[in-house]
Amino acid sequence: MVEVRLEHVTKIFGKTIAVNDLNLVVRDKEFFVLLGPSGCGKSTTLNIIAGLEKPTSGRVYFDDEDVTFLPPEERNIAMVFQSYALYPTMTAYDNIAFPLKIRRLLRDEIHKRVKEVAEMLHIEHLLDKKPHQMSGGERQRVALARAIVRQPRLFLMDEPLSNIDAKLRITARTELIRLQRKLGVTTIYVTHDQTEAFTMGHRIGVMFNGCLLQVGDPLEIFERPHNTVVAGFVGIPPMNFIEGHIAYDERLGKYYFKWNEIILEVGGDITEKIGGHGKTVIAGIRPQNLQVIKSESYSKIGIAFKAKVYTVERLGTESVITVDIDGELLRAVTPSELTLSPDEDVVVKIVNPQKVIFFNKNTGDLIT
Amino acid sequence: MKKALLIIGIVFVVLWSIIPIYWALNISLMYHFEVYSVPAHLFPEHPTLYNYLRSLGFSVFNPFTNRVDPPVGYPIREALINSFVVASMVSLITIAIATPAGYALGRYRTRHSGLLTALLLGSRTLPPVSILIPLYIIGLRYRLLGTTHGITVMHLALVLPLTTWILMGFFSTFPSEIEKAARVDGATRLQAIVRVVIPTALPAIVSAGLLSFLFSYNEYLFSWVFTSGTPAQTIQPTLASMWFMIGEINIMAAATILSLIVPVVISLYFQKYIIQVRLVDPYALAFE
Amino acid sequence: MAQPFPKRKLTDERFAIILLLPLIIALFALNLYPMAYSFWLSLTNTDVSRGISKFIGFINYYNLVFKDPYFWHSLRVSLQFTLEASLLAVALSLTFALILNESFKGRRIIRTIAILPWAFSTYAVASLARYLFARSYGLFSSLYVYLGLSDTPVEVVTSESAIHILALLFAWNYVPLGAFFLLAQLQIIPLDLYNQARIDGASAIRRLKVVTLPFLRRPIAIILLLFTVFSVVETTLIIGFTGGGPGKATQTLTYWAYAKTFMDYEYGYGAAISWFLILIAMALGVLYYYVLNKLKL
Ligand SMILES: Nc1ncnc2c1ncn2[C@@H]1O[C@H](COP(=O)(O)OP(=O)(O)OP(=O)(O)O)[C@@H](O)[C@H]1O
Ligand SMILES: [Mg+2]
Numbered sequence: 001m002v003e004v005r006l007e008h009v010t011k012i013f014g015k016t017i018a019v020n021d022l023n024l025v026v027r028d029k030e031f032f033v034l035l036g037p038s039g040c041g042k043s044t045t046l047n048i049i050a051g052l053e054k055p056t057s058g059r060v061y062f063d064d065e066d067v068t069f070l071p072p073e074e075r076n077i078a079m080v081f082q083s084y085a086l087y088p089t090m091t092a093y094d095n096i097a098f099p100l101k102i103r104r105l106l107r108d109e110i111h112k113r114v115k116e117v118a119e120m121l122h123i124e125h126l127l128d129k130k131p132h133q134m135s136g137g138e139r140q141r142v143a144l145a146r147a148i149v150r151q152p153r154l155f156l157m158d159e160p161l162s163n164i165d166a167k168l169r170i171t172a173r174t175e176l177i178r179l180q181r182k183l184g185v186t187t188i189y190v191t192h193d194q195t196e197a198f199t200m201g202h203r204i205g206v207m208f209n210g211c212l213l214q215v216g217d218p219l220e221i222f223e224r225p226h227n228t229v230v231a232g233f234v235g236i237p238p239m240n241f242i243e244g245h246i247a248y249d250e251r252l253g254k255y256y257f258k259w260n261e262i263i264l265e266v267g268g269d270i271t272e273k274i275g276g277h278g279k280t281v282i283a284g285i286r287p288q289n290l291q292v293i294k295s296e297s298y299s300k301i302g303i304a305f306k307a308k309v310y311t312v313e314r315l316g317t318e319s320v321i322t323v324d325i326d327g328e329l330l331r332a333v334t335p336s337e338l339t340l341s342p343d344e345d346v347v348v349k350i351v352n353p354q355k356v357i358f359f360n361k362n363t364g365d366l367i368t
Numbered sequence: 369m370k371k372a373l374l375i376i377g378i379v380f381v382v383l384w385s386i387i388p389i390y391w392a393l394n395i396s397l398m399y400h401f402e403v404y405s406v407p408a409h410l411f412p413e414h415p416t417l418y419n420y421l422r423s424l425g426f427s428v429f430n431p432f433t434n435r436v437d438p439p440v441g442y443p444i445r446e447a448l449i450n451s452f453v454v455a456s457m458v459s460l461i462t463i464a465i466a467t468p469a470g471y472a473l474g475r476y477r478t479r480h481s482g483l484l485t486a487l488l489l490g491s492r493t494l495p496p497v498s499i500l501i502p503l504y505i506i507g508l509r510y511r512l513l514g515t516t517h518g519i520t521v522m523h524l525a526l527v528l529p530l531t532t533w534i535l536m537g538f539f540s541t542f543p544s545e546i547e548k549a550a551r552v553d554g555a556t557r558l559q560a561i562v563r564v565v566i567p568t569a570l571p572a573i574v575s576a577g578l579l580s581f582l583f584s585y586n587e588y589l590f591s592w593v594f595t596s597g598t599p600a601q602t603i604q605p606t607l608a609s610m611w612f613m614i615g616e617i618n619i620m621a622a623a624t625i626l627s628l629i630v631p632v633v634i635s636l637y638f639q640k641y642i643i644q645v646r647l648v649d650p651y652a653l654a655f656e
Numbered sequence: 657m658a659q660p661f662p663k664r665k666l667t668d669e670r671f672a673i674i675l676l677l678p679l680i681i682a683l684f685a686l687n688l689y690p691m692a693y694s695f696w697l698s699l700t701n702t703d704v705s706r707g708i709s710k711f712i713g714f715i716n717y718y719n720l721v722f723k724d725p726y727f728w729h730s731l732r733v734s735l736q737f738t739l740e741a742s743l744l745a746v747a748l749s750l751t752f753a754l755i756l757n758e759s760f761k762g763r764r765i766i767r768t769i770a771i772l773p774w775a776f777s778t779y780a781v782a783s784l785a786r787y788l789f790a791r792s793y794g795l796f797s798s799l800y801v802y803l804g805l806s807d808t809p810v811e812v813v814t815s816e817s818a819i820h821i822l823a824l825l826f827a828w829n830y831v832p833l834g835a836f837f838l839l840a841q842l843q844i845i846p847l848d849l850y851n852q853a854r855i856d857g858a859s860a861i862r863r864l865k866v867v868t869l870p871f872l873r874r875p876i877a878i879i880l881l882l883f884t885v886f887s888v889v890e891t892t893l894i895i896g897f898t899g900g901g902p903g904k905a906t907q908t909l910t911y912w913a914y915a916k917t918f919m920d921y922e923y924g925y926g927a928a929i930s931w932f933l934i935l936i937a938m939a940l941g942v943l944y945y946y947v948l949n950k951l952k953l
Contacts, residue, residue, distance in 0.1 A: 071551070087546060090567075099554050377754075378766060388787075406792070408798040465682060476672040490941075493885065494934065494938070497889065498691075499694065502691070503690050521686070524686060586776070586777030586778070607783055611783075620783075621787060627777070628776060631780075635768075639771055
């Protein structure tokens with residue numbers, strides 16, 4: 001439908017820089033997710049795309065059209081708000097019909113289209129109700145119906161699922177995805193929930209303090225986060241960071257990352273970028289990449305080190321084990337069948353050494 | 369023990385609120401000769417609507433003097449109509465000015481809104497008696513005395529800060545997302561206000577309008593100075609002027625009770641509003 | 657190529673100013689200008705009955721404070737009235753609120769009755785009171801007869817009692833407002849707190865003391881300030897009930913300002929008195945909103 005392009009968009013409220021020099025291209029027909037913690041400027045960015053706020057500087061393009069100063073009503077977009085923002089005095093029918101009435105469509109046409117979307121979203125039975133007579137989930141569907149009824153060229157969604165209960169949220173999520181694929185409308189979806197971001201988005205943009213730190217598909221964001229901030233924000237539980245140094249083994253002619261008992265081979269190209277032997281770097285290891293093994297069943301294969309169990313958190317089929325290595329705490333995810341108790345001596349193994357990534361200690365940037 | 373205390377309390381509340389009204393009602397239902405009984409009668413011996421009918425401009429047969437008494441010489445009915453007209457105009461104009469202003473102050477933070485809010489607050493706490501003199505002189509100069517529109521303008525002076533203050537408070541808690549949704553749905557700024565914001569705010573706007581109505585209807589000081597003794601005379605100064613009509617105490621009581629009908633009806637509406645936790649700023653509901 | 661940032665568009669700020677314009681004009685014409693005018697008047701010796709009007713500086717203020725014995729008399733009467741009226745109104749508001757907050761059959765109706773005096777005009781209150789307190793046909797003077805305390809009706813309104821009765825009438829008019837404000841505040845108190853206190857074995861009186869009253873401290877301060885402002889500027893009640901009398905027993909500052917202007921036609925002097933009122937009322941009003949804002953509602 002439309003490609004959205006933001007160039008050097010900045011928004012300042014008084015002393016707060018809500019959005020800081022943001023550059024972004026959202027591709028046609030894409031489901032793009034803006035992910036970031038509360039207050040990082042996601043809603044502000046969305047409002048700028050909608051035309052509800054004017055950027056302090058920078059430009060917004062829809063395809064090649066400069067829409068920076070186009071008022072929202074002329075942008076032909078639809079938006080779903082966190083609170084749904086249904087018009088309290090109107091019935092569901094009138095809420096859904098509102099965008100069409102404003103455009104002065106014929107009565108019969110309006111009726112036909114409202115019925116169509118109501119059917120699509122299974123809300124025919126709600127059409128006569130007012131917002132305060134509906135449940136949260138029902139309101140969410142009506143808000144969605146209002147957004148799709150007039151076939152806009154762009155969907156903007158500001159945490160539309162955060163006000164409904166966990167179970168309903170999962171079905172709503174799949175339904176949203178199905179709907180977006182079917183309609184093929186470019187969608188920008190804002191959330192602070194990474195599960196949502198990872199399951200729904202074609203691509204994800206991670207925002208922090210008004211800055212867009214990284215844009216990429218879910219796997220890329222997860223496996224190759226551009227810096228320690230993204231790496232630390234994305235993934236549950238968060239990534240383990242350990243600070244070690246680079247050592248050169250003259251006998252083998254290879255570089256190693258060394259920290260306590262951990263010795264990991266690193267490529268020569270990475271070493272060059274940080275200046276070689278003796279330099280300090282930060283290694284990032286996903287908890288999923290660490291395996292905890294009982295000391296007695298340990299056989300020396302791969303890279304492993306001794307540790308002591310610190311805490312065990314059971315989360316259903318998986319447990320998060322925090323282990324203590326010389327006062328440094330690392331987290332690992334293990335199947336819940338493995339029964340461990342605090343203070344038990346264990347061996348921790350790095351499952352896939354290739355997936356360990358390194359960050360520059362000073363800048364926090366990923367070393368590639 | 370607690371129960372007994374509560375019952376005493378409830379009885380006290382009822383008596384306290386009712387007795388003053390009851391006493392005037394009691395006298396308003398008496399013929400003239402009964403009013404001066406010693407000691408005063410606690411109930412009318414010959415209850416009659418004689419006083420009400422005469423107040424409202426009818427001739428009434430008095431069985432005790434065997435005479436048909438003419439309507440009273442005071443324009444009570446006209447005064448009630450005048451009050452109604454003035455109060456209606458005041459509330460409509462106030463709403464027309466205060467709704468956009470309250471919306472602007474509650475919704476947008478501009479450079480001058482702090483100053484304007486302070487100004488509103490200052491005007492709100494201005495004692496009426498202290499702007500009465502200058503406004504009276506202005507009224508003299510622009511021939512506003514003795515006219516319906518003159519007293520309307522004076523009541524606007526008193527009621528605008530109050531109404532704007534109430535509506536500003538309302539709009540500052542109004543969810544702006546609803547208005548944003550309307551914009552994205554294709555409504556212009558004005559369309560969003562007219563088709564979405566105003567319908568949603570209607571209960572608050574109506575309440576503010578009714579308050580201005582009641583304020584104007586109840587206002588005495590300006591009404592006396594501007595309309596007493598003229599064809600534009602409203603109900604409060606009429607009550608006041610009737611106190612000079614010695615000997616017609618029972619008629620006057622009927623007029624007082626008649627003047628209370630409008631406030632009673634409005635208070636029934638506000639009961640709901642006032643009992644819910646929406647009574648946030650009592651100043652907004654208080655008037656001279 | 658990007659177009660330059662447009663300048664002439666209707667910004668939020670300009671839109672807000674358009675919406676505010678009628679109000680701003682009205683406030684200037686009907687509030688600020690009259691105030692300025694009244695200040696100018698207070699610096700003149702304008703007296704319509706004598707047909708004079710000359711600029712005299714702050715002489716009026718000087719005479720008021722240092723020469724006029726009535727100023728001090730009125731100030732004392734005002735103070736007494738304000739003190740009595742607002743304290744009585746607060747005490748009754750609290751009592752009413754506590755009673756109306758209990759659950760009992762017919763509570764809705766009792767609340768409807770209790771609210772009535774709020775809607776009545778001050779002049780109507782004064783009128784009702786004249787019936788109630790009249791010597792010949794008043795309820796109270798006759799009560800003396802009914803109770804066998806006297807053979808003939810008694811004059812209830814005397815120069816000693818008049819000010820107290822005025823305070824009572826003020827309270828009658830304003831108690832519903834205070835009571836319903838406190839009632840609204842009572843309903844915000846978390847029920848858990850009462851239950852906790854009950855589990856801890858606190859008696860009803862103790863619960864009132866440790867749970868209810870601490871919550872009401874600021875709301876009570878608010879209505880106290882409110883009643884103070886209103887009793888300071890109260891004019892209609894006095895005009896309607898006593899007309900400042902008997903003698904000058906109920907001549908408050910506001911009533912005096914009114915009488916000087918509209919009975920003696922000394923506009924200049926009246927304006928000077930009213931400026932004392934403006935300053936007192938505004939100071940109290942600002943204090944009121946300061947406390948109200950602190951009460952996170
Ligand atoms: N109208 C405004 N005036 C002043 N500051 C604002 C305004 N809107 C947003 N901000 C500030 O800008 C920053 C970004 O706000 P924004 O609403 O975009 O965050 P967000 O990422 O959507 O957060 P959340 O997940 O909580 O919705 C915040 O610090 C916020 O306080
Ligand atoms: Mg947000």
